[in-house]
Amino acid sequence: MSFQSQVYIEQPLGQPGTISRDNPIVKLPMIAEGSDLVAGGFAFAGTNAELQVKGLSSGAKAVEGFVVMERYQAPLGGIGNNLKINEGEEVAIVKKGYCYAVSTTSATKGMHVLVNPATGAISTAVVTATAGTGAxxxxxxxxxxxxxxxxxxxxxxxxxxxxxxxxxxxxxxDMGSVSGIADGLIDTGWVVVTGGSANGVCEIACL
Incomplete structure (x- = not known):
């Protein structure tokens, strides 16, 4: 038997739509409205903002949190579509904490996490804010x-x-400016903690 020639020093990344670290964590139980809510995506305020969340909202200016699945549900969308939340199901919305997500762009630690509210697509970018003088x-x-x-x-x-x-x-x-956020995207308030390649799993956090 040969000697070990390779050592892995990084932990494997997990399933998108799951919590990556137990603490800190702040989450709320909400009810899925419509058929667009997906575990591993961001949620937007539903018709009843105190109880419901939905997966797409073209006019949204902010997210309600990150969607994680913490219970079993009937595979109404088929076995290959198991990240989609059935309408009316209870789902956990993470307000603060660490989670796994898939970004359509390559992710590096410290990047801001963005979302397209019309499609739900998650991406990352370097966002720069310049303070204004008020003049x-x-x-x-x-x-x-x-x-x-x-x-x-x-x-x-x-x-x-x-x-x-x-x-x-x-x-x-002069109120300052923000650069790095493309038109139609929302800065979610989350940042990349553990990076990954485009369309690969990365770890994101909101603290």
């Missing part, structure tokens, strides 16, 4: 009031109209 630029239109009346000694009597100011159409404040 105003553009035109400000000022209309001064008028003073009428008589001057008696140091007193002015009469009526005084106020001073009105309005921002022009080109006025704006």
């Amino acid at each position: 105003l630029s553009g035109s400000i239109n000022v209309t001064q009031g008028t003073v009428t009346g008589t001057v008696s000694g140091s007193d002015v009597t009469g009526t005084t109209a106020g001073v009105a100011a309005a921002f022009g159409s080109d006025a704006k404040a």
Whole structure:
């Protein structure tokens, strides 16, 4: 028998849609609305946002959490479609914690996790935020009031109209900028912890 010639120093990545580390973890039980919710994907607010979540939502601006499957369900979608959650099933939505996911792009530790709310596709990107100064630029239109009346000694009597100011159409404040998020994608607030190749399993976290 030959001597061992290779040693693996990295733990294998697990099944997408499962929790990768026991602590910390914050999750809520929710009910699947529609047929688009998938374990290993992100969830969006349903019709009843306190009870329901759904897998696709074109107008969404934020995610409710990451979907994990913690119970058995009837394979209504077929054996080869076992990550899809049946409508009406209870599902765990992870708000904070570590989970396994599949990204359509290669993932490296520290990258932001993005999602397309119209398709549910998960991707990763380097996102850079630039702080703003708050400085105003553009035109400000000022209309001064008028003073009428008589001057008696140091007193002015009469009526005084106020001073009105309005921002022009080109006025704006420097509020900073964010780059790296393509149009139509949402920054989920999750980041890559253990990277992987495109369409491969990676570990993501929200802490």
